[in-house]
Amino acid sequence: MKDLITLFVTDLNGIQHEITAPTDMGLNVMEAIRLNEIPIKATCGGMAMCATCNCIIKSDHALVEMSEDEEAMLDEAFVLDIKGSRLMCQIPVAENINGLIVQMGDLTSD
Numbered sequence: 267m268k269d270l271i272t273l274f275v276t277d278l279n280g281i282q283h284e285i286t287a288p289t290d291m292g293l294n295v296m297e298a299i300r301l302n303e304i305p306i307k308a309t310c311g312g313m314a315m316c317a318t319c320n321c322i323i324k325s326d327h328a329l330v331e332m333s334e335d336e337e338a339m340l341d342e343a344f345v346l347d348i349k350g351s352r353l354m355c356q357i358p359v360a361e362n363i364n365g366l367i368v369q370m371g372d373l374t375s376d
């Protein structure tokens with residue numbers, strides 16, 4: 267079992283980062299990005315209540331299913347129909363997302 271995974275993150279300025287995240291701390295992708303000191307919008311702190319942590323998943327990983335709250339928030343933010351659209355705070359850091367490619371969204375509702 268892998269304790270550290272690698273994520274590839276494009277930030278809001280278009281800069282690409284390769285980061286690592288531990289799988290044994292109960293983190294989500296938003297928190298992993300914060301831990302790596304990459305500026306990220308996450309106004310509600312991970313409650314699926316703001317959509318400022320929206321992103322586009324660029325890789326083919328099988329992710330946890332979207333909750334009704336996440337779906338509603340992405341819908342409200344008009345990004346639900348964008349292929350790969352997710353909230354970073356709703357994706358658990360686990361071995362199954364090793365190598366995930368994430369592009370931060372640019373919603374500015376904060």
Ligand code: FES
Nearest residue numbers: 310312314317355
């Ligand atoms: S941090 Fe608010 S929805 Fe993710």
